[in-house]
Amino acid sequence: MRLYEFILRRLFLMIFVLFAISVITFILTRGILPPASAVSGYLHLGLSDTGKLDIAQGVGVATRSCPSWSAFIDNHAGCVVPLYQQYFYWLGDVLRGDWGWSNLPNDFGVYPTLAAFSDRFPYTVQLAVFSAILTLVIGFSLGIISATRANKLPDHLSRLTAIIGYSIPAFWFGLLLQLLVVYYLTFNGFSLFPVSGALGTQCAICIANPGTIHAYTTIPVLDSLLSGNLAYLWDTIVAMVLPAITLSITTVAFLSRILRSSMVEALSQDYITLARSKGLRERVVVYRHALRNAILPAITVSGLIFSSFLGGVIVVELIFNYPGIGSVARDATVALDVNFLELYVLVSAFIIVSANLIVDILYAFLDPRIRY
Amino acid sequence: MTRSTSESPGSRSAPRQTAQAVLEIRDLKISFRTYLGEVKAVDGLNLSVSRGEIIGLVGESGCGKSVTALAIAGLLPRNADVLSGEILIDGKDLRKMSKADLRRTRLEDLAMVFQDPMTYLNPVLTVGSQITEIMLENPALNDSASITARLDEISKIEAERGKTEELGLERQILMSAGGGKLGKRDAKRLARLRTLAVLRMVRLPYPERIFKMFPHELSGGMRQRAMIAMALVRKPKLILADEITTALDVTVQAQVLALLNQLKDEIDSSIVLITHDLGVVAKVCNRVAVMYAGNIVEVAEVKALFRKPLHPYTVGLLAAIPRADVAKSELTSIPGSVPDLIAPPSGCRYHPRCPHAFAKCSDVKPILTEVEPNHWVACFLFDK
Amino acid sequence: MAQEETTLIQVRELYKWFPIKVGLLGRKSIYVKAVDGVSLEIKKSETLGIVGESGSGKTTLGLTLMRLVNSTKGSIIFGGIDITKMKGRDLKRLRRRMQMVFQDPYASLDPRQTVRSALVEVMKIHGSIKDSKLASDKAAELVNIVGLNPDHLARFPHELSGGQRQRVAIARSLVLSPEFLLLDEPTSSLDVSVQAQILNLLQRLQTELDLTYVLISHNLAVVRHICHRTAVMYLGRIVEIGDTSQLFENPKHPYTFALLSSVPIPDPEVSQRLDVIEGDVPSPINLPSGCRFRLRCPYATDRCAAEAPLLREIEPGHSIECHYDLDLNSRPAATGAPAEGKVGAGPVGSA
Numbered sequence A: 001m002r003l004y005e006f007i008l009r010r011l012f013l014m015i016f017v018l019f020a021i022s023v024i025t026f027i028l029t030r031g032i033l034p035p036a037s038a039v040s041g042y043l044h045l046g047l048s049d050t051g052k053l054d055i056a057q058g059v060g061v062a063t064r065s066c067p068s069w070s071a072f073i074d075n076h077a078g079c080v081v082p083l084y085q086q087y088f089y090w091l092g093d094v095l096r097g098d099w100g101w102s103n104l105p106n107d108f109g110v111y112p113t114l115a116a117f118s119d120r121f122p123y124t125v126q127l128a129v130f131s132a133i134l135t136l137v138i139g140f141s142l143g144i145i146s147a148t149r150a151n152k153l154p155d156h157l158s159r160l161t162a163i164i165g166y167s168i169p170a171f172w173f174g175l176l177l178q179l180l181v182v183y184y185l186t187f188n189g190f191s192l193f194p195v196s197g198a199l200g201t202q203c204a205i206c207i208a209n210p211g212t213i214h215a216y217t218t219i220p221v222l223d224s225l226l227s228g229n230l231a232y233l234w235d236t237i238v239a240m241v242l243p244a245i246t247l248s249i250t251t252v253a254f255l256s257r258i259l260r261s262s263m264v265e266a267l268s269q270d271y272i273t274l275a276r277s278k279g280l281r282e283r284v285v286v287y288r289h290a291l292r293n294a295i296l297p298a299i300t301v302s303g304l305i306f307s308s309f310l311g312g313v314i315v316v317e318l319i320f321n322y323p324g325i326g327s328v329a330r331d332a333t334v335a336l337d338v339n340f341l342e343l344y345v346l347v348s349a350f351i352i353v354s355a356n357l358i359v360d361i362l363y364a365f366l367d368p369r370i371r372y
Numbered sequence B: 001m002t003r004s005t006s007e008s009p010g011s012r013s014a015p016r017q018t019a020q021a022v023l024e025i026r027d028l029k030i031s032f033r034t035y036l037g038e039v040k041a042v043d044g045l046n047l048s049v050s051r052g053e054i055i056g057l058v059g060e061s062g063c064g065k066s067v068t069a070l071a072i073a074g075l076l077p078r079n080a081d082v083l084s085g086e087i088l089i090d091g092k093d094l095r096k097m098s099k100a101d102l103r104r105t106r107l108e109d110l111a112m113v114f115q116d117p118m119t120y121l122n123p124v125l126t127v128g129s130q131i132t133e134i135m136l137e138n139p140a141l142n143d144s145a146s147i148t149a150r151l152d153e154i155s156k157i158e159a160e161r162g163k164t165e166e167l168g169l170e171r172q173i174l175m176s177a178g179g180g181k182l183g184k185r186d187a188k189r190l191a192r193l194r195t196l197a198v199l200r201m202v203r204l205p206y207p208e209r210i211f212k213m214f215p216h217e218l219s220g221g222m223r224q225r226a227m228i229a230m231a232l233v234r235k236p237k238l239i240l241a242d243e244i245t246t247a248l249d250v251t252v253q254a255q256v257l258a259l260l261n262q263l264k265d266e267i268d269s270s271i272v273l274i275t276h277d278l279g280v281v282a283k284v285c286n287r288v289a290v291m292y293a294g295n296i297v298e299v300a301e302v303k304a305l306f307r308k309p310l311h312p313y314t315v316g317l318l319a320a321i322p323r324a325d326v327a328k329s330e331l332t333s334i335p336g337s338v339p340d341l342i343a344p345p346s347g348c349r350y351h352p353r354c355p356h357a358f359a360k361c362s363d364v365k366p367i368l369t370e371v372e373p374n375h376w377v378a379c380f381l382f383d384k
Numbered sequence C: 001m002a003q004e005e006t007t008l009i010q011v012r013e014l015y016k017w018f019p020i021k022v023g024l025l026g027r028k029s030i031y032v033k034a035v036d037g038v039s040l041e042i043k044k045s046e047t048l049g050i051v052g053e054s055g056s057g058k059t060t061l062g063l064t065l066m067r068l069v070n071s072t073k074g075s076i077i078f079g080g081i082d083i084t085k086m087k088g089r090d091l092k093r094l095r096r097r098m099q100m101v102f103q104d105p106y107a108s109l110d111p112r113q114t115v116r117s118a119l120v121e122v123m124k125i126h127g128s129i130k131d132s133k134l135a136s137d138k139a140a141e142l143v144n145i146v147g148l149n150p151d152h153l154a155r156f157p158h159e160l161s162g163g164q165r166q167r168v169a170i171a172r173s174l175v176l177s178p179e180f181l182l183l184d185e186p187t188s189s190l191d192v193s194v195q196a197q198i199l200n201l202l203q204r205l206q207t208e209l210d211l212t213y214v215l216i217s218h219n220l221a222v223v224r225h226i227c228h229r230t231a232v233m234y235l236g237r238i239v240e241i242g243d244t245s246q247l248f249e250n251p252k253h254p255y256t257f258a259l260l261s262s263v264p265i266p267d268p269e270v271s272q273r274l275d276v277i278e279g280d281v282p283s284p285i286n287l288p289s290g291c292r293f294r295l296r297c298p299y300a301t302d303r304c305a306a307e308a309p310l311l312r313e314i315e316p317g318h319s320i321e322c323h324y325d326l327d328l329n330s331r332p333a334a335t336g337a338p339a340e341g342k343v344g345a346g347p348v349g350s351a
């Protein structure tokens, strides 16, 4: 099978995966919650019961024959549209690009789900990417150092770091970092890093008035670059430092351990003996010969790591008051916002499946023996 | 090229201690630290290899052949201890060298070829890049002195055998250095050119295609040829070939052996050919050293050894192997099995299996002595 | 006793194809033709050697004979009965009559079992001897037969040397007094000095116990030494079969000739041309048309590409699978590089 066939097949399968996930989410939300929760996003004070019923009928939850709003609330026979019909109604809307309305508390009264999502999502994207880079850089370095000096001091230190990283809960670690920065790492009354928000203007190394940027992509890091506002870029990055460290602490531990073991394994292979017998410098032996092979298992877990950010981000965004999608998702769960949760779960699933696909494609490129 | 193998070194403590020995091992002792105890893998080994010869190192599994080879290349695993001995390459003791010099020696003078061409080639790098990296690693190949030397050599070859496209191209690349060093791109082009030449030398078909292939895309025999090419590209003084045909099918093994026989005349390197197959020794080697349980027990010219083996172990071994060309009515077997090297037998390590053993054998260790010209044996039966 | 040659096993047109899945959803099946139409006869009390290069199907043929692997097509007659479709109790009873010795004695023995319990277990499983005392005596007798001491009975496999382990494996195969032993590379993991002990033992046991052997090996010297008849396999088929001395002294199939010339003779005075054929054994998945040896055969003609030769008798008891009666000793020299198509025909077929 050729690589493109493999990719096509995986993309094809992805449609089914997303479909199944949307069904499951639908059952878990609308199937379990009272029918009225599907409508709550559309309701506002001062709406009459007939108006409410109209809306419920409009989004395909209440039947046309339902006599009154109270009958709908009380789940009278024949008043609530069967779940599978609700699903197809919802699916039809979604396929037309209409994700419905969100019931999240907001300033505008009415709030489309898609807008609620896309206001915040770019922040999470940049935080996740930043954390991923941090994880890869630190995780790989620690792993390689450990493996090449196996059972020596650097290895022990890195093992200790990893154990700490595994065992410390992220929320506690985040709070600890905040305390540390606020109480101990202060300069002229300013903490070294900002401890909340997505734009650090109040810290020792922050730039106080970064100005504004134009929203080309809605992702602040990219937009500040495109707008040529480096001060803004700096402040954005500085604000991500602590959340990203908190987010990466477990994944760094995980990645460095995986890399260490695959690196130790690779370094004991016969081809390393041959490489050494060729008189290559140790650096070439380690990076060109061992790392190329050891990287393969690490790549596999990198996909998982990236996916794990999606869960971790909820806690971290709360602690650091970071305006990403995680905190909204939490609010949506509390507010039983069915439409938002559907969107959130599907996008998450899409990211996870794509991350795995990219991992597999990378794998095929890096390992010539694998041909799908 | 000198491949004279008849000069008599006189009676000295080690065989063939001649001035031009490429490799000289004196009293090498190696042991391994293991949970079960100390494995005395090599026990006072002496060996000398002269320029251009192919010497076979034969012996049964576990007798210390690979350990000896790894010790020569300085690649012993961490739990190995070299207890004593000297390993001289061109008169320089490897054990006294700094790490950097040792690496340098491996890069230029000493090459290893291993048994299993699948596990010893890096699966994720192309065959070509695994060969060119050796040349790119060696700055001496690109400095002005060696460029001038090579240019002279090319002119000489062209004068003798006529011009070829390949030589022309090489000259063109070398000239582009303009008296100084080669640029990075030109060094790469040169390395590629020489790699293709060496792939051709080991009779691989379509070197350009093989250059770009990965090890798993080659058959076993082709992989082994690639590994031999890797050794030859350095024009090393010494090649250590450890069981290079053992993993191959008979017909493919025969092809590789034939290749070795052809290469003999094309290269200047000496080869230590490690094998447990006396047939292989008989077909390609000039001399042979027989190992038993960490010692060399007999060294002789190949013909002399097969015609008139002296050591009881060699005699037993030759009688025990069946032959495909003639029917042997009966195989004489050697009783017992190879000893455990954690607690090896005292005195001559062969004495528990030896039909001729007498009292002294279990007390004193016999040393290699030249009992006939160029025929060395470590056995008290030949004590004069 | 009259030197009457009775047939113990008769194999007719035996096939074993292993399917491997390929394609977008793994639906297309292609086959590894490990055994591809083998017919042969094993006579009582003889040793038949099967030689061939790695992957030629020797082990698969052996396993199929033993009914350890089910054949795809063809029949195996053992002692007059067709065993190809045998099942259940009949099969179990058949297993007692045919036993197998594997290459690696370490892998085939349970490391947590002493020699005695390994032997007694076989008797218990097959219910041949139920009394423990008798079983123990039988074990001691067997150990003695294969040249070990009774004190080896209490040892574990790791306390034995390679040769001793192989002796135990042989003893275990003899527990049920079989008529037929399949020996798959019984000495290739052993040292040469120990190999001779095992070969001598096998020869002694054959006469003492009137056993029939099939000996699988890629070591032609071993086969020459111990086998009465020899079959040469190439890519799943027998290309030459005959009396060992006939076949080794006067090979008639070009592959046999090449195989024999490839074995380095341990005698520097015998001059030998080693590289008589080029290339490697192709994969048994995409077989060439016509004669499967033709891509490596120095005598191949158009007829070889068009038409597959069939096994034919060229002298009594000596058959080859080749269209021609060639004079192999005046053969053409091997030519330069192999054909384009052979480059990269590695063992791992990339998609």
Ligand SMILES: Nc1ncnc2c1ncn2[C@@H]1O[C@H](COP(=O)(O)OP(=O)(O)OP(=O)(O)O)[C@@H](O)[C@H]1O
Binding pocket: B032, B033, B034, B039, B041, B059, B060, B061, B062, B063, B064, B065, B066, B067, B068, B077, B079, B276, B341
């Ligand atoms: N890393 C190791 N740790 C402990 N013992 C070792 C190690 N490597 C080798 N040995 C022991 O050293 C002895 C010599 O081993 P060596 O590999 O040199 O044998 P060999 O002659 O090459 O055998 P073979 O023909 O099987 O390759 C053996 O007894 C072996 O068990």
Ligand SMILES: Nc1ncnc2c1ncn2[C@@H]1O[C@H](COP(=O)(O)OP(=O)(O)OP(=O)(O)O)[C@@H](O)[C@H]1O
Binding pocket: C018, C019, C032, C033, C034, C052, C053, C054, C055, C056, C057, C058, C059, C060, C061, C218, C284
């Ligand atoms: N279970 C299996 N599934 C798929 N292919 C198989 C299986 N068993 C064997 N084969 C293939 O069948 C062919 C013959 O294998 P077999 O083990 O019989 O060869 P052999 O002659 O015994 O080789 P060797 O000398 O290496 O033991 C090989 O190409 C092998 O890859």
Ligand code: SF4
Binding pocket: B311, B312, B313, B348, B349, B350, B351, B352, B354, B355, B356, B357, B358, B361, B366, B378, B379, B380, B381
């Ligand atoms: S020294 Fe003694 S034991 Fe050793 S081989 Fe010679 S005779 Fe045999």
Ligand SMILES: [Mg+2]
Binding pocket: B065, B066, B067, B242, B243
């Ligand atoms: Mg070895």
Ligand SMILES: [Mg+2]
Binding pocket: C058, C059, C060
């Ligand atoms: Mg087999």
